[in-house]
Amino acid sequence: xxKKIQNHLGYxxxxxxxxxxxxxxxxxxxxxKDLQMTIFILTAIFYVIWGILHHLLNHDLTSxxxxxxxxxxxxxxxxxxxxxxxxxxx
Amino acid sequence: MIRFFLNLFIPHxxxxxxxxxxxxxxxxxxxxxxxxGAxxxNYASKAFPSVLxxxxxxTVSDLLNLTNQKRAENGLPPLSIDQRLSNAASGKAQNMxxxxxxxxxxxxxxxxxxxxxxxxxxxxxAGENLAKGFTNSQDVINAWMASPSHRKNVLSNSYNNVGFxxxxxxxxxxxxxxxxxxFGSVSEPQxxxxxxxxxxxxxxxxxxxxxxxxxxxxxxxxxSNPALLTQIPAQNxxxxxxxxxxxxxxxxxxxxxxxxxxxxxxxxxxxxxxxxIFILTMDLIFVKRKRIxxxxxxxxxxxxxxxxxxxxxxxxxxxxII
Numbered sequence: 001x002x003k004k005i006q007n008h009l010g011y012x013x014x015x016x017x018x019x020x021x022x023x024x025x026x027x028x029x030x031x032x033k034d035l036q037m038t039i040f041i042l043t044a045i046f047y048v049i050w051g052i053l054h055h056l057l058n059h060d061l062t063s064x065x066x067x068x069x070x071x072x073x074x075x076x077x078x079x080x081x082x083x084x085x086x087x088x089x090x
Numbered sequence: 091m092i093r094f095f096l097n098l099f100i101p102h103x104x105x106x107x108x109x110x111x112x113x114x115x116x117x118x119x120x121x122x123x124x125x126x127g128a129x130x131x132n133y134a135s136k137a138f139p140s141v142l143x144x145x146x147x148x149t150v151s152d153l154l155n156l157t158n159q160k161r162a163e164n165g166l167p168p169l170s171i172d173q174r175l176s177n178a179a180s181g182k183a184q185n186m187x188x189x190x191x192x193x194x195x196x197x198x199x200x201x202x203x204x205x206x207x208x209x210x211x212x213x214x215x216a217g218e219n220l221a222k223g224f225t226n227s228q229d230v231i232n233a234w235m236a237s238p239s240h241r242k243n244v245l246s247n248s249y250n251n252v253g254f255x256x257x258x259x260x261x262x263x264x265x266x267x268x269x270x271x272x273f274g275s276v277s278e279p280q281x282x283x284x285x286x287x288x289x290x291x292x293x294x295x296x297x298x299x300x301x302x303x304x305x306x307x308x309x310x311x312x313x314s315n316p317a318l319l320t321q322i323p324a325q326n327x328x329x330x331x332x333x334x335x336x337x338x339x340x341x342x343x344x345x346x347x348x349x350x351x352x353x354x355x356x357x358x359x360x361x362x363x364x365x366x367i368f369i370l371t372m373d374l375i376f377v378k379r380k381r382i383x384x385x386x387x388x389x390x391x392x393x394x395x396x397x398x399x400x401x402x403x404x405x406x407x408x409x410x411i412i
Binding site for chain 2: 050065086
């Protein structure tokens with residue numbers, strides 16, 4: 001597993017930077033729920049694109065993997081939507 | 091039962107060595123449940139506000155005790171509740187719901203000092219701390235103490251009275267709990283007697299300026315700039331005050347519901363996302379041990395993404411102060 005992470009270190013660093021940037025933007029948008037939600041949706045979309053590109057560049061991309069990343073991204077959006085709309089009565 | 095959960099969470103020959111919850115159809119089902127749940131809870135909180143909605147454990151007595159506890163820890167005398175300041179805080183909270191703003195000064199230009207004065211409190215020093223979206227008193231005080239400008243108000247020796255208001259209502263399109271803390275003193279406290287020779291004009295301190303970005307380092311001597319206090323003609327203030335007492339405002343203030351929808355959705359979301367992190371980690375360990383080759387996405391990617399989500403859910407649902 002560690003060898004695999006080492007091989008993909010560049011990809012993981014780019015993912016961590018992207019996620020950290022998203023976290024920073026959400027903190028900066030504190031108090032503006034609409035902007036926070038928009039930032040998260042964009043992050044989820046970027047994550048899906050990043051995941052697909054990652055597998056594409058490693059020549060192991062399949063339709064099953066594309067669906068998996070899309071579903072994980074959609075799960076993220078649906079969870080945040082649940083917290084926003086269900087919890088805050090927006 | 092155990093087999094059912096093993097099938098859901100752990101890679102096993104019954105689930106083709108991939109936890110059932112990670113199968114596409116399961117992920118789709120969870121997504122649909124979240125979307126359906128969001129709409130259902132949203133509808134339920136509007137149809138049955140006494141059962142489901144936003145509530146908190148914040149009480150005035152807890153806020154007062156915790157404020158005085160922090161002051162005692164810093165060698166300061168305790169503040170006493172003044173009903174006029176509490177009325178001013180209540181008026182401010184209702185005005186924020188009515189005019190739909192989150193700031194120290196209303197869009198119409200009403201300052202916190204206007205509420206204090208209209209409540210009949212002739213102050214020498216006055217200050218205001220605001221908080222929203224918190225669920226307990228300790229978190230509110232902790233957030234104020236972590237902010238230099240709010241901390242300065244809590245630990246100021248210029249005040250001897252305090253008033254609180256904790257109100258639930260709808261602000262910027264979302265249900266929330268507002269906490270307004272008004273500080274004041276009607277006579278020069280002993281600690282500031284040394285500067286009593288300067289002037290006796292009112293001094294006000296807002297924790298943060300109107301934009302919520304620029305902390306006020308020193309008590310703003312608004313008395314030297316009386317425009318702020320006299321900005322609103324008395325008749326306009328009275329007009330606004332009468333609006334505050336109108337039905338439109340009182341209608342937005344709700345009684346606490348049985349179930350706190352904010353906590354419910356936050357906890358459910360955290361449990362589900364944490365479960366997925368657990369499942370993905372188990373899958374990672376199992377695949378490594380059994381040396382199984384599969385054409386699936388990288389679990390480490392998903393774990394990182396879900397970890398961000400946990401942080402975001404905590405950030406989204408935490409209270410904010412100005």
